[in-house]
Amino acid sequence: MTSPYETLGVSRDATLKDIQSAYRKLAKKLHPDLNPGDKGAEDRFKAVSAAYALLSDEEKRGKYDRGEIDETGAETAPRHYYREYASSGDTAGRYENAHGFSDFADADDIFSSFFSRRSGGQQQRRRGRDQHFSMEIGFLDAANGTKTEISLPGGGPALELTIPPGTRDGQTLRLRGKGEPGFNGAPAGDALIDIRVRPHPLFTADGDDVRYEVPISLSEAVLGGKIRVPTIDGAVNVTIPPHSNTGKTLRLKGKGLHKPGGGHGDAYVSLKIVLPQTPDPALSAFVESWAAGKTEDPRKGMGGHA
Amino acid sequence: MNDREFCEHLDIEAKVLRIWVEQRWLMPREAEAGWLFEEADLARARLIQDLTGPMGVNDNGVDVAMRLLDQIHGLRSRLAELMDAIRSQEPEVQRLILSRVEGE
Numbered sequence: 001m002t003s004p005y006e007t008l009g010v011s012r013d014a015t016l017k018d019i020q021s022a023y024r025k026l027a028k029k030l031h032p033d034l035n036p037g038d039k040g041a042e043d044r045f046k047a048v049s050a051a052y053a054l055l056s057d058e059e060k061r062g063k064y065d066r067g068e069i070d071e072t073g074a075e076t077a078p079r080h081y082y083r084e085y086a087s088s089g090d091t092a093g094r095y096e097n098a099h100g101f102s103d104f105a106d107a108d109d110i111f112s113s114f115f116s117r118r119s120g121g122q123q124q125r126r127r128g129r130d131q132h133f134s135m136e137i138g139f140l141d142a143a144n145g146t147k148t149e150i151s152l153p154g155g156g157p158a159l160e161l162t163i164p165p166g167t168r169d170g171q172t173l174r175l176r177g178k179g180e181p182g183f184n185g186a187p188a189g190d191a192l193i194d195i196r197v198r199p200h201p202l203f204t205a206d207g208d209d210v211r212y213e214v215p216i217s218l219s220e221a222v223l224g225g226k227i228r229v230p231t232i233d234g235a236v237n238v239t240i241p242p243h244s245n246t247g248k249t250l251r252l253k254g255k256g257l258h259k260p261g262g263g264h265g266d267a268y269v270s271l272k273i274v275l276p277q278t279p280d281p282a283l284s285a286f287v288e289s290w291a292a293g294k295t296e297d298p299r300k301g302m303g304g305h306a
Numbered sequence: 307m308n309d310r311e312f313c314e315h316l317d318i319e320a321k322v323l324r325i326w327v328e329q330r331w332l333m334p335r336e337a338e339a340g341w342l343f344e345e346a347d348l349a350r351a352r353l354i355q356d357l358t359g360p361m362g363v364n365d366n367g368v369d370v371a372m373r374l375l376d377q378i379h380g381l382r383s384r385l386a387e388l389m390d391a392i393r394s395q396e397p398e399v400q401r402l403i404l405s406r407v408e409g410e
Binding site: 080081082083084085086094095101114115129 | 333338345346349350352353373375376377379380381382383384387388
């Protein structure tokens with residue numbers, strides 16, 4: 001950015017007359033109508049005119065000289081000098097140097113620590129960096145929570161990591177102060193552990209809910225009854241109504257995952273009818289004699305594609 | 307602000323900023339993405355510009371000036387703390403301290 005004095009080619013103490021005469025000379029040379037087609041001349045003419053408008057106005061020139069406005073006439077923000085920041089806590093910690101004053105008080109003087117107290121000086125107080133790790137845990141450990149010992153790469157003692165109940169795949173657990181050490185007494189960073197939850201053969205998480213399939217016998221399906229059903233925190237008794245088909249889904253309220261804000265999701269148990277392991281002659285004989293079984297068509301409604 | 311914005315504010319080249327930081331005239335915070343500067347660093351950099359520019363101080367001179375300045379600010383803050391402590395004493399104690407420092 002060029003100062004209006006430089007633009008007009010006059011010194012800072014130029015009189016109004018000097019300024020007018022400099023402007024006239026340049027204006028004659030640069031006026032766009034006298035330089036058709038020269039884009040550069042137009043820009044310079046504009047700059048010269050703006051500089052003249054500023055410097056020919058005594059009040060504006062004074063403001064410019066005091067730095068209150070810039071060469072475009074826009075007000076400039078008042079400059080904040082370093083001394084305004086130097087005594088603030090944050091800056092003081094970084095730049096301030098009090099190493100030179102320990103001679104104000106001998107070591108056995110009660111003021112010695114006051115004068116020799118470390119401040120920022122040449123070495124910055126800086127919090128240590130966070131370190132990222134990842135870890136795989138079982139589905140049930142994640143669902144119910146557990147405590148586990150981990151040792152972070154790079155050595156150091158084993159750390160106890162608390163997996164809170166309802167920990168989700170992809171969640172990050174924070175071990176405060178277990179990252180890289182800080183500098184000059186600043187706190188250490190945190191260890192951030194990305195949790196991967198291993199899939200479970202039975203349970204599948206679906207948001208806060210858990211979905212899974214539970215086999216039932218033919219008699220349980222036809223007659224209903226009480227069955228033991230596993231959940232993520234132990235088996236429970238569930239009553240299934242008579243005539244429960246494969247695919248019927250029972251909701252076990254509150255048997256899902258811990259929600260982050262409190263409470264639990266639900267478990268959705270999908271029933272699946274399973275025939276006896278080995279063929280049963282009595283069952284075969286009954287079905288043979290069961291007339292309705294032969295007329296029933298479970299595939300009707302599937303059109304001609306069945 | 308990051309180092310690019312900082313350089314733009316001051317109209318300096320990245321090379322110059324690197325030297326200032328290497329000399330520890332500026333001590334930006336170090337983030338993952340690089341240096342982070344605050345308003346205080348900007349004000350400090352303008353002081354360095356004033357020293358090297360209009361005042362004609364060379365690099366060695368800036369080094370001495372900044373070190374002394376940092377000591378002065380260290381001293382000022384100790385003195386301010388000491389004054390706060392004295393002002394919190396009984397008026398009689400304050401008078402006694404005053405009479406001692408005035409050499410009575």
